[in-house]
Amino acid sequence: MPARADFWSDAGAKYKGVVLHGVTESTPPSNYIKDVLAPEFEKKTGIKVQIETTSWDQMYDKAIKDMEAKTGIYDMVYIEQDIIYAYLARNFLVDISKSLKDDPSLKAPEFDETHFTTFANYFKNAGGDLFGIPMEAFIKVYLYRTDLFNDPKVKDAFKKETGKDLAPAKTHEEYTQIAEFFTKYGKDNGMELWGTTAQAHTGHPASWYEFFESIAPTYGVYNWGIDAANNYAASVENGGQMNSDKAKAAMKYWLHLRDIAPPESAASTWTEVATTFAAGRVAQGLVYGENAAWIASDAEKSKVVGNVGVALPPTEPNVLKEVEAGKGYLGYYDGGAFGLPVTSKNNEAALLFLQFIGQDSVQADWAIAAPRITNTATYDDPKVIDMDKKLNGYYTMLKDQGKLFAGAPPFPFHAQVREATAPIFYKILLGEVGPDEGLDQMAAAAEAELKNLGYRK
Amino acid sequence: MRSNTVGWLMLAPTIAILGIFGIIPFIYVLYVAFHQWNPFGASSEMIYNGANNFRRLVFDAEFLTSVAFTMKFAFFAVLSEIALGYLLAQLFMREFPGRGFFRTIHTLPLIVAPIVVGSVWRLMTTPSIGIIPYLLRSWFGYDLNIGRDATTAFALTVIMDIWHWTPLVTLTLLAALLALPKEPFEQAQIDGANRRQIFWHVTLPMIRPAILATVFIRLMDALRTVDEVWMLTSGGPGAATRYVGLHIWKIVFPKTDYGYGAAISVIVLYLTLVMCWLLYVALVARRERKRTF
Numbered sequence: 001m002p003a004r005a006d007f008w009s010d011a012g013a014k015y016k017g018v019v020l021h022g023v024t025e026s027t028p029p030s031n032y033i034k035d036v037l038a039p040e041f042e043k044k045t046g047i048k049v050q051i052e053t054t055s056w057d058q059m060y061d062k063a064i065k066d067m068e069a070k071t072g073i074y075d076m077v078y079i080e081q082d083i084i085y086a087y088l089a090r091n092f093l094v095d096i097s098k099s100l101k102d103d104p105s106l107k108a109p110e111f112d113e114t115h116f117t118t119f120a121n122y123f124k125n126a127g128g129d130l131f132g133i134p135m136e137a138f139i140k141v142y143l144y145r146t147d148l149f150n151d152p153k154v155k156d157a158f159k160k161e162t163g164k165d166l167a168p169a170k171t172h173e174e175y176t177q178i179a180e181f182f183t184k185y186g187k188d189n190g191m192e193l194w195g196t197t198a199q200a201h202t203g204h205p206a207s208w209y210e211f212f213e214s215i216a217p218t219y220g221v222y223n224w225g226i227d228a229a230n231n232y233a234a235s236v237e238n239g240g241q242m243n244s245d246k247a248k249a250a251m252k253y254w255l256h257l258r259d260i261a262p263p264e265s266a267a268s269t270w271t272e273v274a275t276t277f278a279a280g281r282v283a284q285g286l287v288y289g290e291n292a293a294w295i296a297s298d299a300e301k302s303k304v305v306g307n308v309g310v311a312l313p314p315t316e317p318n319v320l321k322e323v324e325a326g327k328g329y330l331g332y333y334d335g336g337a338f339g340l341p342v343t344s345k346n347n348e349a350a351l352l353f354l355q356f357i358g359q360d361s362v363q364a365d366w367a368i369a370a371p372r373i374t375n376t377a378t379y380d381d382p383k384v385i386d387m388d389k390k391l392n393g394y395y396t397m398l399k400d401q402g403k404l405f406a407g408a409p410p411f412p413f414h415a416q417v418r419e420a421t422a423p424i425f426y427k428i429l430l431g432e433v434g435p436d437e438g439l440d441q442m443a444a445a446a447e448a449e450l451k452n453l454g455y456r457k
Numbered sequence: 458m459r460s461n462t463v464g465w466l467m468l469a470p471t472i473a474i475l476g477i478f479g480i481i482p483f484i485y486v487l488y489v490a491f492h493q494w495n496p497f498g499a500s501s502e503m504i505y506n507g508a509n510n511f512r513r514l515v516f517d518a519e520f521l522t523s524v525a526f527t528m529k530f531a532f533f534a535v536l537s538e539i540a541l542g543y544l545l546a547q548l549f550m551r552e553f554p555g556r557g558f559f560r561t562i563h564t565l566p567l568i569v570a571p572i573v574v575g576s577v578w579r580l581m582t583t584p585s586i587g588i589i590p591y592l593l594r595s596w597f598g599y600d601l602n603i604g605r606d607a608t609t610a611f612a613l614t615v616i617m618d619i620w621h622w623t624p625l626v627t628l629t630l631l632a633a634l635l636a637l638p639k640e641p642f643e644q645a646q647i648d649g650a651n652r653r654q655i656f657w658h659v660t661l662p663m664i665r666p667a668i669l670a671t672v673f674i675r676l677m678d679a680l681r682t683v684d685e686v687w688m689l690t691s692g693g694p695g696a697a698t699r700y701v702g703l704h705i706w707k708i709v710f711p712k713t714d715y716g717y718g719a720a721i722s723v724i725v726l727y728l729t730l731v732m733c734w735l736l737y738v739a740l741v742a743r744r745e746r747k748r749t750f
Contacts, residue, residue: 057687061710068496086497192585202604203693205711263584266604266694272583281585416497419712423519426695430607454499 007108008356012045015349019048022076022338023062026053028290028370029136030078033338033357037366041356047349051076060415063341067092072343075350079132079339081122082408087339088125089412094340097129099351106348111355115375122407123337132337133358134374138289139398139405140214140332142314144168146392147307148182148283157185168284168311172218172253175284175314182283183260197273197285198254198261202429206269208422211254213332213408214286218315219250222328223409224417226446232456235443242443243436246316251428251435258429266429278302286313288334289394293371296391310394312401320404329406335372373398413453420449489719497713510720520721522696523704524728530611530700531679534618538675539668541619542626549631564624571621575688578617582689603690607697610690614698617685622678626671633667634660669740673733680729701725 024030030053038049054062063077067090079087087093100107113120113130123132148154149166158166158181169175179195186193199210212224225242227233233240241247258265262281264272274291276282280303287295294301296308313331315323323330338357340350356362358374364381367373371387371394378384379399388395408414421442428438450456490510494503514520549560566574581587582603590601603610641663645655661668683702686692692699692707699707705725709718 057711064710064713090496090501200604201691201693202695203691203698263600263602264586264604266602267579267583268604276585279585413497415711416495416713419707423696426693430605430695432695453495453497 006044007110008041008044008352009046011106011108011352012047012349015346015352016046017048018346018349019050020075020346020350020353021073022049022051022078023059023066023074024051024053024076024078024338025056025059025080025336027136028294029366029372032366032369033135036369037357037362038353040362041353044356045352047352049353067341067343070343072341072345074341075344075346076338076353077341078135078336079123080336081334082411082414084123084132084337084339085410085412086414088131092339092341092343093131094342094344094347094351095125095129095131096133096340096351096354099340099347100355103348106351106355108352108355108359110359110361115360115377116358117374117376117402119333119335119374119402119407120337122335123339132339133354134335134337135357136290136337136370136372137333137335137374137398138292138372139402140286140288140313140334141292141394141397142168142284142311143277143287143292143295144284144309144311145280145282145304145307146309147304149309154185157181168309169314170312171317172314176253176256178284179257179260192262192281194260194262194282195284196257196261197268197276197282197287198258198265199268199270199273199286200254200258200261200265200429201269202266202426204269205418205422207429208418208425209270209332210286211251211425214313215254216247216250217329217331217406218313218319219246219253220316220319220322220328221247221250222406223411224446225443226409226411226417226450228409228411232447232450234446234450235440238447240443240447242446243439247439248436251439255428255435278304280304286331289371289398290334292391292394293368293387296394297387306390308392310392310397312397312404323404329404331405333402333405333407335374335407367395371395371398413450413455416453417446417449420445486719486722489715490723491720492716494716495714503716506716510717511724513717514721514724519696519699520701520704523699523701524725526611526697526699527680527701530615530618530682530698531676533615534622534679535672535675537615537619538623538626539672541623542671543630543668545623545627546630546634549627550634563627566621567624567628569621571682571684572688574617574621575685578613578685579689582613604694607694610694610697614686614689614700617689618679618682621685622675626675629667629671630664633664637663665740669737672736676732676736677729680725680732 034051034053038051042048059078060083063074066073097113116134117137119137120130120134123134124130149168155166158164161181162177169178182193182195199206201207216225221241221244225234225240225244225247227240230239234242236244262276264276268276270288273285274287274295277285277287278295278301292310295304297305299305315330319330322328338354340347340354344350360375360377363375363378364383367378367384368387371391373379373395379395384395424433424438424441424445427433428435433441447456491505491507492503493506493509545563549556581589582601584590584602593599593601601609603613641659642655645659650658681702682700683706686698686700687703690698692703705718705721708714708721
């Protein structure tokens with residue numbers, strides 16, 4: 001064998017000419033893989049990587065169809081944190097840890113599973129084996145406009161109106177007050193400005209997720225209000241929390257915010273919430289962290305560059321203590337991994353690519369292009385430290401307070417329960433059914449679906 | 458005998474393609490429709506459950522609502538497209554400066570992919586940035602928000618469909634009108650018929666087959682519309698634009714209820730066939746029967 005420069009060229013020589021196909025959601029981290037990491041990998045190994053970035057729905061649709069039908073079109077699929085349990089239940093994925101142990105010649109010297117943050121635990125089975133290389137990991141944070149919050153004129157007006165000093169909210173009551181103030185302030189001053197974002201699409205699951213993953217937990221309703229240990233109970237009568245008083249209070253709080261949010265909120269998914277904030281149309285909001293970097297630093301896309309503050313989401317007074325004691329979480333730790341379907345026809349070459357994107361050395365630039373951190377070493381990189389300042393401490397928050405957030409509950413029936421309850425949820429948004437009655441119906445629908453699926457006995 | 462063999466040989470590729478891509482999948486869907494099968498359930502096995510899926514859909518309010526909305530959508534969209542398409546075809550029959558240019562421009566929507574049409578219309582109707590809400594607010598003080606108003610969301614899906622597919626109707630009817638002989642029209646004029654009488658008694662009967670074929674094509678398309686509407690409204694607000702194609706998609710993919718989804722698909726196919734048959738009976742067969750008596 002001719003001498004080659006490094007592991008990648010040696011390992012890749014065997015697979016030269018192979019074309020790997022991956023499918024993922026079109027997000028900043030995925031686009032970085034497509035535009036930067038895939039070409040770099042090809043240059044080093046000769047293995048071509050074609051990454052298809054598509055909508056969230058299409059990504060699931062295509063990946064699941066391919067794995068279910070065993071067509072083997074994709075060599076890598078994006079595994080969102082909440083679908084991993086369903087994929088593991090269906091044995092769709094290759095055990096990466098085991099594969100690398102079984103064939104040490106494929107193991108890249110720079111790749112080490114222990115270098116991942118604890119977020120990688122979401123992609124492990126009960127035995128601790130890894131089934132996906134983490135590629136996105138971010139928290140959904142409370143962003144606010146520092147230019148508005150620090151503006152003396154605005155501060156005076158807020159003080160005059162509420163008797164309080166204007167500062168990022170810590171409780172729901174404070175958040176509501178600030179939101180109401182800015183919506184009124186915008187209207188009174190003829191500005192295109194509202195007090196809060198609301199991911200409140202009336203026909204897309206993004207709104208369902210905002211409620212169950214970002215709002216309900218701040219009221220102390222965790223895991224969508226479903227108690228897996230109690231025969232998957234969702235309703236209060238059976239021991240669940242989906243229609244509890246806390247959940248009902250959370251719903252009313254959020255509906256009120258939706259009503260004073262910009263008009264596009266009724267058609268906003270996760271993307272539109274970020275663009276609304278970046279367009280300077282809101283004073284504050286809950287925004288997925290993957291968008292924080294471009295909102296705070298990309299002047300081509302954002303009108304609020306340099307004016308973005310980051311804080312923990314507001315909570316009910318007792319919830320933060322509860323969360324700090326490890327009893328729950330106050331927001332969504334979102335993210336995903338790249339997994340290798342068992343149906344792939346190019347398992348070995350794909351394993352090389354997955355290790356390539358999992359190395360420490362590629363992480364810093366990736367974290368700057370899209371604020372996601374999957375490897376612990378990334379936090380200490382000077383470029384990342386510098387970017388952290390521009391983001392008002394977003395990375396520090398991820399590092400120090402990421403433990404207060406959590407991914408989706410380990411349910412293998414995410415989409416099924418969501419789809420069973422979402423139509424009722426949309427009716428609540430449209431005012432066709434009241435929030436209390438709607439949540440009662442949703443809890444009943446969730447239990448019926450769980451029974452239908454065979455989880456609830 | 459020999460000519461039969463050659464005929465069958467010529468048809469063989471078509472029959473093979475139809476079998477592989479049409480008949481076999483249909484039989485499989487039919488098979489799945491009689492099973493309970495949710496690969497993401499506690500048991501991923503396919504369990505035979507007789508006609509339970511079909512029984513279930515009779516009482517499924519979401520399904521029935523989606524069928525009702527689809528019918529309404531198909532009715533308004535197809536009727537408007539036929540009327541508008543005919544008027545445009547008549548217009549393009551006349552000589553006027555730039556006729557060729559306008560004919561070409563008019564057909565452009567046809568070459569745009571449905572998913573793109575949906576995206577563009579979504580962009581145009583988004584409250585904060587869309588041109589349509591902007592103009593409606595500036596001109597009439599009306600705040601268009603399809604995320605909140607079911608009626609406007611429905612109306613917009615119909616208008617989007619009309620914009621996209623009217624050119625197809627125009628082209629078909631234009632071809633039919635151009636192919637008509639001149640003599641019956643001249644004869645009618647000599648007999649003193651006015652324009653309305655000529656339309657009802659000469660033009661319409663002569664282009665009826667073309668209209669009927671177009672209605673069938675558009676009806677079938679409208680009944681299975683998914684991508685455009687998905688991009689524009691995602692089926693919302695609530696279920697206002699959750700047409701049956703979208704409903705099936707949601708049952709089969711996110712909900713992974715394959716058995717029930719297959720049953721709905723079979724029923725929707727059946728309903729489409731019934732509707733086309735009723736239309737055929739109403740517009741053609743009855744008339745043919747009258748003629749034989």
